[in-house]
Amino acid sequence: MHQRKNRLISCKLPLLTFVILICIWEFIDYVFQIREVILPNPHEILASVLANWGILIKHTSITMLESVFGFLIGSSIGVLTAILFVYSAKSKQALYPYAIALKATPLYALAPLLIVWFGSGLLAKIIMSALVAFFPVLVSAVKGFTSIEQESFDLLRSFSASKWQIFVKLRFPNSLPHLFPALKISTTLAVVGATIAEFTGASMGIGHLIVNASYYLDTSLMFAGIVMISLAGILFFYSIEFIERKVVFWQRTD
Amino acid sequence: MMIEIKNLRKEWKKGDVTLAAIDDINLTIKKGEIVTIIGPSGCGKTTLLKLIARLLTPTSGSVSIGGDSNKRRSVKKLSIVFQNPVLLPWRDVKDNVRLPNELNNAEQNNNVQHRINLVGLKGFENHYPAELSGGMQQRAAIARALILNPGLLLMDEPFGALDEINRNKLNLELLKIWKRLKSTIVFVTHSVSEAVFLSDRVVILSKRPAKIKEIADVNLPRPRELGIKESLEFQEYVKCIREKID
Numbered sequence: 001m002h003q004r005k006n007r008l009i010s011c012k013l014p015l016l017t018f019v020i021l022i023c024i025w026e027f028i029d030y031v032f033q034i035r036e037v038i039l040p041n042p043h044e045i046l047a048s049v050l051a052n053w054g055i056l057i058k059h060t061s062i063t064m065l066e067s068v069f070g071f072l073i074g075s076s077i078g079v080l081t082a083i084l085f086v087y088s089a090k091s092k093q094a095l096y097p098y099a100i101a102l103k104a105t106p107l108y109a110l111a112p113l114l115i116v117w118f119g120s121g122l123l124a125k126i127i128m129s130a131l132v133a134f135f136p137v138l139v140s141a142v143k144g145f146t147s148i149e150q151e152s153f154d155l156l157r158s159f160s161a162s163k164w165q166i167f168v169k170l171r172f173p174n175s176l177p178h179l180f181p182a183l184k185i186s187t188t189l190a191v192v193g194a195t196i197a198e199f200t201g202a203s204m205g206i207g208h209l210i211v212n213a214s215y216y217l218d219t220s221l222m223f224a225g226i227v228m229i230s231l232a233g234i235l236f237f238y239s240i241e242f243i244e245r246k247v248v249f250w251q252r253t254d
Numbered sequence: 255m256m257i258e259i260k261n262l263r264k265e266w267k268k269g270d271v272t273l274a275a276i277d278d279i280n281l282t283i284k285k286g287e288i289v290t291i292i293g294p295s296g297c298g299k300t301t302l303l304k305l306i307a308r309l310l311t312p313t314s315g316s317v318s319i320g321g322d323s324n325k326r327r328s329v330k331k332l333s334i335v336f337q338n339p340v341l342l343p344w345r346d347v348k349d350n351v352r353l354p355n356e357l358n359n360a361e362q363n364n365n366v367q368h369r370i371n372l373v374g375l376k377g378f379e380n381h382y383p384a385e386l387s388g389g390m391q392q393r394a395a396i397a398r399a400l401i402l403n404p405g406l407l408l409m410d411e412p413f414g415a416l417d418e419i420n421r422n423k424l425n426l427e428l429l430k431i432w433k434r435l436k437s438t439i440v441f442v443t444h445s446v447s448e449a450v451f452l453s454d455r456v457v458i459l460s461k462r463p464a465k466i467k468e469i470a471d472v473n474l475p476r477p478r479e480l481g482i483k484e485s486l487e488f489q490e491y492v493k494c495i496r497e498k499i500d
């Protein structure tokens with residue numbers, strides 16, 4: 001009961017911030033009479049969202065489809081690679097430093113190359129998404145599988161646990177509190193990855209819609225696209241957070 | 255379960271330097287005996303316990319448990335309790351205690367409840383480790399160690415992190431449990447009073463590399479109550495042993 005009340009309060013304040021920002025935006029726009037092409041009013045953006053609802057939903061869905069697939073593929077491969085690293089010290093030594101380095105690299109620069117290689121369909125976007133989602137998940141999964149006290153291993157070994165049992169009953173659950181924050185980061189990276197790949201070459205998706213709208217100087221529609229993909233990205237992020245709350249009930253990491 | 259330790263030696267290698275932790279230990283522990291091991295910190299007590307548990311392989315010499323000196327750990331024979339409870343935070347008390355059953359595909363759910371009652375955690379079956387005090391966590395660890403009816407219980411300073419009152423309480427309960435289950439107990443401690451209270455024999459180790467400096471018999475009557483610590487005889491034992499520790 002108490003908690004629900006707290007959550008309501010924690011919802012109210014951000015909402016207030018939002019309303020105030022919108023008011024300031026409207027006010028500045030009114031005072032300085034900024035043209036719609038340069039900076040549309042919030043209400044003009046809203047009008048554009050409503051007028052273009054159908055195509056916005058269609059393009060947002062495409063981008064989210066790419067992002068979700070990219071995210072799933074990238075993070076799965078991340079976890080699997082982490083398992084490889086845990087059980088093969090050699091491969092970890094050979095590859096892990098690069099994984100850590102690439103985690104902080106703007107892989108988005110590869111987008112044009114991916115379009116050249118895989119065409120302007122969905123595949124290139126999914127690969128871009130997967131690529132940027134992969135590294136944070138890999139690094140935190142390795143951490144999660146390995147940052148375990150020696151005593152815990154000794155305990156399980158003293159009960160004759162097999163390697164498989166040690167993985168299932170110790171390493172894997174131990175990795176979850178490390179894994180989920182990385183998964184959440186990767187949702188946002190995946191959406192950015194897909195959108196940037198769409199900027200580079202696409203006939204569908206929100207990135208394509210924004211680029212197209214810019215050719216027609218339809219700034220309101222550009223903003224409408226940004227609003228839609230942001231909302232979808234936030235939804236994506238919080239759906240993982242929702243799962244995290246259910247799964248990692250024993251530890252709060254934030 | 256009888257334990258025979260023969261010419262046991264363990265070295266650690268750090269680069270070119272070899273560092274002996276255990277040097278030529280010979281010790282026979284009778285079935286059903288409580289033996290405590292005491293010695294200066296860093297002397298090799300944990301190493302010795304891990305060698306007995308076959309979590310480490312000796313550099314030379316051998317440890318045989320119940321006449322079985324093969325290199326593989328044999329199932330269900332022994333359990334360890336560490337200084338930290340080492341409970342899995344994502345499992346409640348019941349599931350932590352059940353863990354050894356799962357690892358050995360043994361289905362003995364009645365035993366789980368029985369062991370939880372035995373260590374005094376009745377009513378806390380569904381609590382998670384984070385919701386328990388240090389003493390209660392260690393009780394859960396003991397219940398887990400008892401689940402497979404081990405013939406040998408290895409305890410590495412299990413109550414070292416507890417306050418005096420909790421430590422005494424658990425000492426007393428350990429003796430009660432021991433009386434019922436009749437397992438052999440090897441107990442590492444740095445408290446002389448705890449050692450005398452629990453044991454049939456106290457093994458005093460030297461500084462590293464650990465050698466047996468002396469073995470003291472404790473002939474206090476059983477069952478022992480906490481009051482025994484006030485007796486002159488008890489204090490005589492404590493004094494005698496304390497003098498021999500480096």
Ligand SMILES: Nc1ncnc2c1ncn2[C@@H]1O[C@H](COP(=O)(O)OP(=O)(O)O)[C@@H](O)[C@H]1O
Binds near residue numbers: 295298
């Ligand atoms: N895994 C290890 N590698 C190298 N040296 C170790 C290792 N474990 C313990 N030692 C060393 O062996 C000695 C004995 O350690 P330990 O058995 O833990 O002592 P105690 O339990 O009596 O305090 C210490 O000097 C310690 O540094």
Ligand SMILES: [Mg+2]
Binds near residue numbers: 299300410
């Ligand atoms: Mg120790």
